[in-house]
Amino acid sequence: MKLLTCLKQIPDRDTRYEINAAGTGIKTSDLTFEISECDEYSLEESLKLREEHGGEVAILTLGPQRAEKSIRKGLAMGADRAILVRDDEGKVTTPHAVAKVLAEVLKEEEYDLILTGTQSDDWSYAQTGVLLAELLGLPHATIVMEIRADPAQKKVKALREMESGWFQWVELPMPAVLTIQAGISQIRYASLKGIMQAKKKEIRNVELSDLNVDLSSVPEVEVLKVYFPVVEKKAEILQGSTAEVVEQLVEKLKKEAKVI
């Protein structure tokens, strides 16, 4: 099977973000970066499918040069090769534009399955995978928790997570796009051998300008401002040393809230 995982690099989830000078995003200068959670699960799933059916796993990323570090991690986990569409200036901003660029690269060769995350951990659009499917004219399934591929029949069964604890299997002809939900399986660690091998694997860099993609026709949605939510009901923050806050808390739970 020819498998491809879209991998997005995002700012470290545990960082305390600061708003950038323009007020339209976060400061990225002092941050470390990692693979968006769903994408790590999606890569794991690609690797499992390759183990079962043979074939190859490619990674596709749109991002600045620093994204190479996350791609290397994916290669160390076991992906065969990678494509990085370089957008060092952050020109591609909306999910629609991202999907358009990714689609342009994906038109170059046919993959049996294209996997994306359900939702990215930074801008959290929950759009890119489905946009991509439609731009490529492929069928799709979202929020997928299990995959059973049948390469001989060119079919794939995907288990979709639904609301309130329901699940549904659907069957799609391949090629298809699946958006993967966190928790689909357990993510493997890169082995030392994997890390060594990854150094020799190819990351093909593609310049945005080398792609024949016209972003002027993409519907524009502008981010005017990014800010910390203003809250109406804020918690009473307990102050003091560990011993003090703990004492206050127990006191309040007993006497004020009367819950213990």
Added chain:
Amino acid sequence: MSEKIYVLIDHGEGEIRTPSLESLALGQRMAEETGFSLHALILGNEIGPLAERLGKQKVDSVLLVEDQKLANYDPDVYCRALSEILTEDQPYLFLMGHIYQNIDLAPKLAAAINRGLVTDCIGYRKEGDDFVFVRQMFRNKLNADVQFRSEHPWIVTLQTGATSVDELKEGSGQVVERSLDLSAVELRRKPLEAFEATQGKVDLSQAELIVAVGRGIKKAENLKIIEELAEALGAEIAASRPVVDSEWLSRDRQIGSSGQTVSPRLYLACGISGAIQHIVGMKNAQCIVAINTDPNAPIFNIATYGIVGDLFEIVPALTKKLKEA
């Protein structure tokens, strides 16, 4: 562009789904502010009674599209139907709930008609003649104000709870049947078996006291301090999704939109950021305590008491204090 607001009405098992009624309530407010007309759009098969019910709300009309092919949701046929209607009618705005079905559908529609889509909105503001939409990102840590710079219709999905169905106003709107020729649409996705996740052993819905743990615990071995706290309190243990995804705790302890909904007397959240999908499962707790190193963690927005600090210090100290008492 016309001065119309359309709202997509989702339904299942003969009932209109609550997120759609929330969208309709928001649509009503927007229509009042702008003087635009408001139209509920419902797709399905043999859903006349639902359309009638919608007609009792304050709407200018109910657009009813019935076709056997629309009996169950399918992305190809739903997208085609909506594309045709939106292209022909050119409403100003197309609203729908940010539910799983629309996560599957809305981006496909946006790509099919090449229109802008803003997902998971929690509200809007009117600025002059323009609408500014507010959405959350970075796991609810940050908000963004966004504005469409594209042609209408603008497609917007609304977060559950962004508005309340209590706001919904009654009125009378005519049901207008619309027929579409969907015979040529090929349904590529075949629905197979659907099932409800097997009920786990743990039912937390009746629990009075819950100690909940999130990704802040970092690894399974660290859960011991949470277990000790739960024991000192006589509480049940629950978790956010990543803890369960990592298999540190079983799936039946997950709280949230894809887990259990609880309403204990006390919900003590340790190292949980407070993403919306978690909040919906525990916001009705009588008293919420949050322990988190990040003072901006959204969990503090709904907590009764907060401790900004390291759970690895606070939790053992709290256990000790409770044992002394």
